[in-house]
Amino acid sequence: xxxxxxxxxxxxxxxxxxxxxxxxxxxxxxxxxxxxxxxxxxxxxxxxxxxxxxxxxxxxxxxxxxxxxxxxxxxxxxxxxxxxxxxxxxxxxxxxxxxxxxxxxxxxxxxxxxxxxxxxxxxxxxxxxxxxxxxxxxxxxxxxxxxxxxxxxxxxxxxxxxxxxxxxxxxxxxxxxxxxxxxxxxxxxxxxxxxxxxxxxxxxxxxxxxxxxxxxxxxxxxxx
Amino acid sequence: xxxxxxxxxxxxxxxxxxxxxxxxxxxxxxxxxxxxxxxxxxxxxxxxxxxxxxxxxxxxxxxxxxxxxxxxxxxxxxxxxxxxxxxxxxxxxxxxxxxxxxxxxxxxxxxxxxxxxxxxxxxxxxxxxxxxxxxxxxxxxxxxxxxxxxxxxxxxxxxxxxxxxxx
Numbered sequence: 001x002x003x004x005x006x007x008x009x010x011x012x013x014x015x016x017x018x019x020x021x022x023x024x025x026x027x028x029x030x031x032x033x034x035x036x037x038x039x040x041x042x043x044x045x046x047x048x049x050x051x052x053x054x055x056x057x058x059x060x061x062x063x064x065x066x067x068x069x070x071x072x073x074x075x076x077x078x079x080x081x082x083x084x085x086x087x088x089x090x091x092x093x094x095x096x097x098x099x100x101x102x103x104x105x106x107x108x109x110x111x112x113x114x115x116x117x118x119x120x121x122x123x124x125x126x127x128x129x130x131x132x133x134x135x136x137x138x139x140x141x142x143x144x145x146x147x148x149x150x151x152x153x154x155x156x157x158x159x160x161x162x163x164x165x166x167x168x169x170x171x172x173x174x175x176x177x178x179x180x181x182x183x184x185x186x187x188x189x190x191x192x193x194x195x196x197x198x199x200x201x202x203x204x205x206x207x208x209x210x211x212x213x214x215x216x217x218x219x220x221x222x223x224x
Numbered sequence: 225x226x227x228x229x230x231x232x233x234x235x236x237x238x239x240x241x242x243x244x245x246x247x248x249x250x251x252x253x254x255x256x257x258x259x260x261x262x263x264x265x266x267x268x269x270x271x272x273x274x275x276x277x278x279x280x281x282x283x284x285x286x287x288x289x290x291x292x293x294x295x296x297x298x299x300x301x302x303x304x305x306x307x308x309x310x311x312x313x314x315x316x317x318x319x320x321x322x323x324x325x326x327x328x329x330x331x332x333x334x335x336x337x338x339x340x341x342x343x344x345x346x347x348x349x350x351x352x353x354x355x356x357x358x359x360x361x362x363x364x365x366x367x368x369x370x371x372x373x374x375x376x377x378x379x380x381x382x383x384x385x386x387x388x389x390x391x
Contacts, residue, residue, distance in 0.1 A: 054251060061255045065298070075299035083298070085261045086254040093254070 025216065030223035042220070044108035049208070051101045058094040059197065066146070068193035070186045073148035098140055105136060117221040125214040132207045135200050142196035148189060156192070157184055272374050272381040277310060279317060279375050286311040286320070286333040286343075286354065291382060308371050308382055309333055309343070311354070318355075319371035321385055326350045326363040343368065355390040367391040 010016055029035045031042040065080035065087075067073060080087045109129070112118055118126035145156045164174035179187025230238075275291040286309040295304045307330070308319040322330045324345040331352065335344030342359065343352040351359040356368035370390070372383030 057251070057255060061258055064259055072299060079299040080258075084258055085264070086258045087261075089254040090258045 026219065028220060028223070031220050041107075041111045044104055044111055048101060048104040048108050051097050051104055052204075052208075054093055055097045055101060056201070058090050058097065061090055062094055063197060068146065068190050070148065070189055073146065073189060077147045094143075098143060101136055102140065105133060109133070115221060115224060119221075122214075122218055122221065125211060125218070128207055128210050128214065132204065132211060135204045135207060139196060139200050139204070142192040142200065145189065145192045146196065153184065156188065160184065272372070272376075272383045274376065275308075275380045275382060277380040278378055279380055280378060282310060282312040282317060282380075284311055284313065288322075288333070289319070289380065289382075310373075310380060317373045317375070317380060318390065319373050319380070319382055320356045320388075321369040321371060323369065324350050324364060325358060325366045325368060331368070356388045357391040 031039050033039045033043070062080065065076055065084060067076045077091070081091050082088075112126070112129070141156075141159055145152045160174050160177055163177060164170040166173055175181050177188070177191070178184050179191045273291050273293045275289050277287070277289045289308050289310045290305055291308070292303050292305040295302055307322050309322055309331075310317065310319045312318070320343075322332070322343075324331050324347065326345065326348055329345050329347035329350075331343040331345045331350070333343055334340045335346060336342070336349075336351070339351060341354065343354075343356070345351070345364070348363045350364040351362045352364065352368050353359065356370065358364040358367055367388035367390075369385045370388050371385055374381040374383065
């Protein structure tokens with residue numbers, strides 16, 4: 001049945017080459033854990049992506065209940081966690097996944113560093129990777145404020161003070177982030193929400209695409 | 225045993241698809257259940273709300289009774305006001321919902337001067353008899369809903385909306 005549907009579509013659109021391009025690629029022996037168990041270190045990039053997919057999905061579902069407003073943000077988080085079925089699980093996935101992304105990404109960076117995979121001709125992919133790292137940290141920082149509890153508020157106060165310590169333009173960055181010169185409140189929350197769910201994910205998708213196209217183009221780096 | 229040989233490639237394909245599907249389901253199930261929760265939540269309503277309308281003051285002529293109650297909308301609690309058209313039929317107190325069964329506008333008793341003994345909806349000219357029965361040839365497809373009615377301390381108490389029992 002599925003085969004017939006596939007053949008029907010394939011006959012008209014010739015989709016086989018498209019998914020072959022995506023799915024068929026060389027996995028050299030030195031990166032295959034089935035050959036050398038220590039090659040599991042090559043899994044961290046894929047694991048980072050896997051956790052990122054979970055973050056995107058759970059985040060999408062969380063916005064069904066969350067409101068980025070000082071009056072209701074905390075209440076809506078409390079409601080979705082305690083009153084909605086599986087709310088604890090879905091919020092838990094997003095909460096723990098956020099930390100896991102950073103951990104996996106860090107391990108991936110270490111692997112790339114110690115195998116020397118960043119060297120010519122892969123310097124550009126290293127740079128894109130560092131940009132992804134920055135975007136991920138930005139997502140972590142902006143997401144931390146959204147539950148609008150005391151921990152979130154004071155973490156953001158500290159974070160914004162750190163940003164304000166930048167020479168010359170620190171004050172500008174602070175106002176730009178907080179949306180107000182003195183208050184961390186309504187405008188900070190809506191800004192962080194917008195940055196967290198629209199601006200940074202958009203940047204992340206573009207960078208991930210570049211990251212993956214480059215690795216496909218250049219192949220996995222050789223053995224040590 | 226059948227004669228269909230399962231190749232190594234096929235076996236691995238089935239295994240990977242199975243394990244992958246299981247993992248994907250484990251990931252998506254909580255999220256989907258989370259999303260469809262409003263459909264599955266059970267409502268424990270049915271409390272009667274006291275109005276300021278005295279039962280003794282009611283006549284056979286429907287009067288507009290406004291009443292308010294606390295509504296819990298997820299994390300948002302608010303005082304909402306609702307309306308009923310209340311009249312007496314013999315000893316029985318009747319309370320009809322003012323929500324038009326055509327597209328949800330609000331009907332008024334004697335809202336149309338040409339039909340002083342009918343409910344009238346100004347949006348599309350829907351009309352109902354005093355019992356709430358919709359008049360054929362006007363847009364509504366069913367009779368007005370009814371409120372459950374009770375009496376306490378001589379005042380009208382309204383319960384939840386039910387399908388019209390008079391027609």
